[in-house]
Structures are given as C-alpha cells and as structure tokens.
Amino acid sequence: MSQEPITLIEQPNSRHTLYAVVEQDERTAYFYLYTAELISKKYRMRACWLRNLQAGPPARDSAAMENGMAPMLAARLCNHPEGKEPLVASRLSIVWMPEDDGAAVLYDGEILGVIPGWSLYVDEPAAYAADCINVDEQQLVFPLGERGSNEQYDRVAEAVKFRTEWESVEEPRWPVIQEQFISAYESRFGKMQQYYAIDNKEWPPMAMGKFEKDNVVYFMTMGVSIRPMPWVAYLYNENASAFRRMELGIAINKADFTEEEIMKMAEGLSVLADIPWRHISWLGEGHTVGSSKLTAPFESLVLSAALYNGDSLVLPEMYGDKVNLYWASPITPLELGFAHRKPNGGYELLEKMIEHDITHVVNRRSEIFQQ
Known part of the structure; x- marks a missing residue:
C-alpha cells in the first residue's frame, strides 16, 4: 500500500x-x-x-x-x-x-x-x-x-x-522609484498635492499622487510597474518588454464633478492597480473594467494611452522596460456593449470616442451611441 x-x-x-x-x-x-x-x-x-x-x-x-x-x-x-x-x-x-x-x-x-x-x-x-x-x-x-x-x-x-x-534593507529601491515618478508627473501637472498609499501594506509598494493643473485634477499611480504583468510574455513573446509594465492615470474636470465624485473615481482607479496579479490577468490599450465608483450614466472604465492629448509625458523605464501609462476613461453600458461585441472591440470604441473629441480628461458627456 x-x-x-x-x-x-x-x-x-x-x-x-x-x-x-x-x-x-x-x-x-x-x-x-x-x-x-x-x-x-x-x-x-x-x-x-x-x-x-x-x-x-x-x-x-x-x-x-x-x-x-x-x-x-x-x-x-x-x-x-x-x-x-x-x-x-x-x-x-x-x-x-x-x-x-x-x-x-x-x-x-x-x-x-x-x-x-x-x-x-x-x-x-x-x-x-x-x-x-x-x-x-x-x-x-x-x-x-x-x-x-x-x-x-x-x-x-x-x-x-x-x-x-x-x-535588501541596505539599498531600498522604493524611494528612488517613487522620486522618479513624482518628478515625471510634477514636470507636467504641477506640484504633487497629496500622496496616497494604495498597496494595502502588501508588497510591492504602490501609491497614487494627486496633482492639479488648469482646473483638472490628476490622480497618477506609481509602483504598479515594479512587477511585469502576467500573460504578456506568452502573448507578445520577444515584444513583451513593450507591454508588460503599466501605470494608471485619471484626469477629471473639476467644473463637472463634485469633490466627492472626484474622490470616488480616484478610489476606483486605485482598485485597478492590483487587478493583473489578483486575477492573473493583464491590462492594456482598449481593455475595459467595471467600476462601482463612477457617476451615472458611467459604469465602466476603458484604458487608453491613445486618448491622451496633452504635452509629452515620458515615464521612467522599469528594469529596462518601457512603462505604459493608461488613462482611465468612464464609459456607459451601451459603450461597453459595443466594445464587447467582437474581439478587440475596445480599439473600435476608442476610435469612436476620439471621433467625438473625447480625450483623457473626464467630462460630463452624453452617450456616443443612440439607443
């Protein structure tokens, strides 16, 4: 036996x-x-x-x-x-x-x-x-x-x-990484106003900075890119280094949303930061994620670097890899349905959004599709 x-x-x-x-x-x-x-x-x-x-x-x-x-x-x-x-x-x-x-x-x-x-x-x-x-x-x-x-x-x-x-406690890496990202963000969005830890005291350290410029509030993550995302090496093989690391941002027009609404959207962004490792998945251009922190009629977020139309913003490399900055843009259930109707539909949704002059800055807006 x-x-x-x-x-x-x-x-x-x-x-x-x-x-x-x-x-x-x-x-x-x-x-x-x-x-x-x-x-x-x-x-x-x-x-x-x-x-x-x-x-x-x-x-x-x-x-x-x-x-x-x-x-x-x-x-x-x-x-x-x-x-x-x-x-x-x-x-x-x-x-x-x-x-x-x-x-x-x-x-x-x-x-x-x-x-x-x-x-x-x-x-x-x-x-x-x-x-x-x-x-x-x-x-x-x-x-x-x-x-x-x-x-x-x-x-x-x-x-x-x-x-x-x-x-290693002798050469802590986080303060250096933290400073590099804060410096990059401050060069475009002004002095950091607030700093939020978003790592729930788990490794790796992750944070989100709040910035404000021209009546737009920016929340930008740092530390998310310390880890390469799952799946990407399998999907992109030798090109994986261009896609496996990310940071997230959301830019919100202060004139269109209350302080409470703005902070809820920031909270929704912070939740996205750990999704690839909590679910063994990945996030990239045109990906959509549901969020309960959005103001109606929005119920989900689409991620995109292409929506950004501000001054050039280059993030520090991480372990020799490019770090992609994806902006979170709220979308409605009908827009989400359009993105999900076929493979890579998120790209087509982004094209429609750009046609309607929707940028990385979140404004109150109407549905881009008619019922």
Missing part, C-alpha cells in the same frame, strides 16, 4: 492566487502549482516531476495515474534509472517569477524544477526538471538541460535577483 505523499515545502505567491508545493511519497517527488479557489475555474493545477525514489518503470507509469497517484518517470528519461535519495525539506526553496504566475523549486540553491508562467495558459502544460534527460511524445516534463541551453536558467536567475533586491 503506497503511503500518502507528504508536503516538504509550501509557499504562496504574493496574492495567494497560486501555491507552490513540493510533495514526496516513497516512490517519487513532485513540484505543483495549485490554484486558489478564486481562479480555479480559469486555471488548473500544474505539475512538474522532480525525481524517482525507486527504480523507474520501463515505460509510462499508467498504473499509478489510474490509481490516482503521481506517476514515476520512465527510467530511460531520467538521469537516475535506479532511483535517487529522497529530497530533504530543509534544502528546498521556492522562487516566484516576477509576474507571480510561474515558479521554480531550488535544492541547495540549484534549480530542481521550473513551472513557467505560460504553462498556465496553454492546453498542454509543460515543466522542466534538472533530473530529466530525455523526452517522449506523451510526457509533460522536459529536460532542463545545461546552463546556457535553456532560457529557464536566465529567467530563474532574474527572479532570484529581483526578489533579493527587494528584500
């Missing part, structure tokens, strides 16, 4: 949407990414074989799967056909990728297995294991290979460096 697997290490990502777990029984050891209930209908658990603790089977371990057990890897596919010693919990560590959608398990600081973030988004998931040396057509774990032969080495090294830098 096989023993129940024991958990050697368990560590959630920063928003507890995924849990990295290493489990081991008397036969084999596995690395898993389990999904939290919130996203369990959208994403499924992902698994990475790590090692056999007994002699590997000659072929696919179908019997184990039929009995609900983690399968051993065929002997010819691993570098220890006769089995390897059990993993020791104290020698294991987990590192999450900066996007928080993938992770690696390290053993004495060396990579043992990797589940890349893109594996969440595909029907046939894949993982990489250091002790896997060959591939067959049915397996979902691939050889990690030698350093320099697999980009996962670089990705994990970047993740370790990223996490280590943010844990």
